[in-house]
Amino acid sequence: MTKPSTIRIGICGLGTVGQGVWKHLERSRADLQSRLGVTIELHRGAVRDLSKRRTVDIPVEKLTTDALAVATDPSLHIICELIGGTGLAREVTLAALKAGKVVVSANKALLCDHGAEIFATARKHGGHFLFEASVAGGIPIIKAVREGLVANRFKLIYGILNGTCNYILTRMVQEGASYPTILADAKRLGYAEADEALDVDGWDTAHKASILAFLAHGVWVKTDQMIVEGISKITQADLKHAATLGYGIKLLAVITRDFEANQVFVRIHPTLLPKDRVLANVNGVFNGIAVTGDVVGTTTYIGRGAGQDATASAVISDIADAVALLTTGKAPMLPEEAASIHDRGRNPSIAPLDKIRSRYYLRMTVKDEPGVLAQVATVMANHAISIASVIQTSSERSDAASLILTTHESDERAMGQTLADLQKLSSILEAPLLLRIGDFEE
Numbered sequence: 001m002t003k004p005s006t007i008r009i010g011i012c013g014l015g016t017v018g019q020g021v022w023k024h025l026e027r028s029r030a031d032l033q034s035r036l037g038v039t040i041e042l043h044r045g046a047v048r049d050l051s052k053r054r055t056v057d058i059p060v061e062k063l064t065t066d067a068l069a070v071a072t073d074p075s076l077h078i079i080c081e082l083i084g085g086t087g088l089a090r091e092v093t094l095a096a097l098k099a100g101k102v103v104v105s106a107n108k109a110l111l112c113d114h115g116a117e118i119f120a121t122a123r124k125h126g127g128h129f130l131f132e133a134s135v136a137g138g139i140p141i142i143k144a145v146r147e148g149l150v151a152n153r154f155k156l157i158y159g160i161l162n163g164t165c166n167y168i169l170t171r172m173v174q175e176g177a178s179y180p181t182i183l184a185d186a187k188r189l190g191y192a193e194a195d196e197a198l199d200v201d202g203w204d205t206a207h208k209a210s211i212l213a214f215l216a217h218g219v220w221v222k223t224d225q226m227i228v229e230g231i232s233k234i235t236q237a238d239l240k241h242a243a244t245l246g247y248g249i250k251l252l253a254v255i256t257r258d259f260e261a262n263q264v265f266v267r268i269h270p271t272l273l274p275k276d277r278v279l280a281n282v283n284g285v286f287n288g289i290a291v292t293g294d295v296v297g298t299t300t301y302i303g304r305g306a307g308q309d310a311t312a313s314a315v316i317s318d319i320a321d322a323v324a325l326l327t328t329g330k331a332p333m334l335p336e337e338a339a340s341i342h343d344r345g346r347n348p349s350i351a352p353l354d355k356i357r358s359r360y361y362l363r364m365t366v367k368d369e370p371g372v373l374a375q376v377a378t379v380m381a382n383h384a385i386s387i388a389s390v391i392q393t394s395s396e397r398s399d400a401a402s403l404i405l406t407t408h409e410s411d412e413r414a415m416g417q418t419l420a421d422l423q424k425l426s427s428i429l430e431a432p433l434l435l436r437i438g439d440f441e442e
Contacts, residue, residue, distance in 0.1 A: 003327050004077065008043040009319065010070040012092050013082035014063075017106055017133075018045070019056040020312030021080060025319070026056075032316075036323045046070045071096040078322045080315060081105040086113050093118060097127035102322040106133035106311055108207040115211070115220055128325060130318035135208040136161055136287045138310030139303040140317065145215050145291060152293025154216040156440060157255040159289030160282055161208045163305045164192045164199040165231050165251040170283040173239055173248070179232060191285060201230035202251065202268040209253035209266050217257055217264050219347050227267035227356075227412065233433050234270055238363060241391060241404050245361075247272035248280040252438065256356070263351035271438040272361050278302070290440075353413040359388070359437040360407045360415055364422070365430040368401040372427045376403065379421045383414045400429055406437065
């Protein structure tokens with residue numbers, strides 16, 4: 001192949017991350033050029049508003065409002081898609097791949113919704129798609145799973161993939177304040193968006209988990225095939241009860257694989273995690289991921305999961321890989337290729353709910369009268385669920401008590417049926433809160 005002496009880069013989207021990439025590429029360009037043996041040129045940038053003030057000084061002649069023109073510019077080798085969303089970002093990505101370019105992206109929603117189309121387009125037209133920054137910001141988890149742990153099959157991957165939720169839960173524990181109070185503060189400080197639902201309801205984590213599942217197992221798991229729950233119902237009482245039981249509460253993505261049945265499942269939910277686990281002590285805006293392989297055992301990765309600098313670090317790492325690809329022809333292994341090393345082309349199916357097993361924490365607000373616990377126990381026994389512990393405390397309501405149960409191991413289908421039957425009892429005054437207990441076998 002002809003080795004280009006100058007690699008020209010276009011960046012579509014110059015928001016927080018895009019400006020960070022531009023800034024750090026300019027700052028470290030001489031060092032990168034020395035390492036990679038080529039000249040690197042930041043050639044074009046696409047923005048929505050040319051007049052908007054930016055924290056990075058970019059020559060106006062390098063800016064355009066036409067992102068598709070940047071994506072198809074024949075003089076450019078690498079396109080960084082940092083627009084976000086799944087509309088224009090998809091058009092830009094596909095156009096660049098059809099032109100045979102290397103696309104670097106931090107867009108987890110785009111990958112989750114259109115990953116199959118993106119990789120098919122790359123294969124058909126000779127383009128390449130790199131996406132290290134799409135999961136866990138500055139933590140190189142994509143490289144770790146795809147390259148560093150290539151000898152392994154992954155029975156379990158779980159982790160904290162959303163810094164906003166981790167920040168909120170951390171402050172709730174440390175300060176004793178309520179969820180709404182901390183959420184309002186997180187918005188003021190810029191850790192949570194004005195519409196916080198994507199983060200706190202678990203959808204951002206679900207998008208990232210979908211990418212990890214594809215990377216590890218070669219199959220796209222859509223969000224409607226997952227259990228997706230957020231943190232908005234977590235109270236100070238739950239955090240205190242969890243601590244009494246020896247747990248912290250974290251919003252986790254959990255990806256499990258049963259190799260004998262050839263089934264995979266992805267779930268996102270608040271989880272009681274034993275305090276002696278490393279991830280139980282990952283706090284603030286940090287992310288943490290534990291990966292269990294059949295050869296290496298469990299490896300754990302912790303770092304900043306979002307923010308300008310952390311995400312820019314991951315994007316620039318992919319740019320360096322893209323330069324190596326363009327100058328040496330060495331392409332990174334495609335996710336489905338990495339997964340199929342061990343699966344031998346067997347795409348796993350989605351595990352049914354009765355195969356997803358856990359212990360559970362159940363909080364109920366009940367009438368403060370005799371016989372209620374017996375009614376609850378009867379419902380649970382009807383679904384073969386065994387109670388492990390019971391705590392009864394006073395409630396904020398004068399006519400009620402708070403009942404906290406933990407169970408022995410059961411499954412998601414049985415627990416779902418139990419919740420439905422419990423809510424039919426007149427003695428249950430509010431919808432019960434169900435949390436999973438993360439006694440993961442690593």
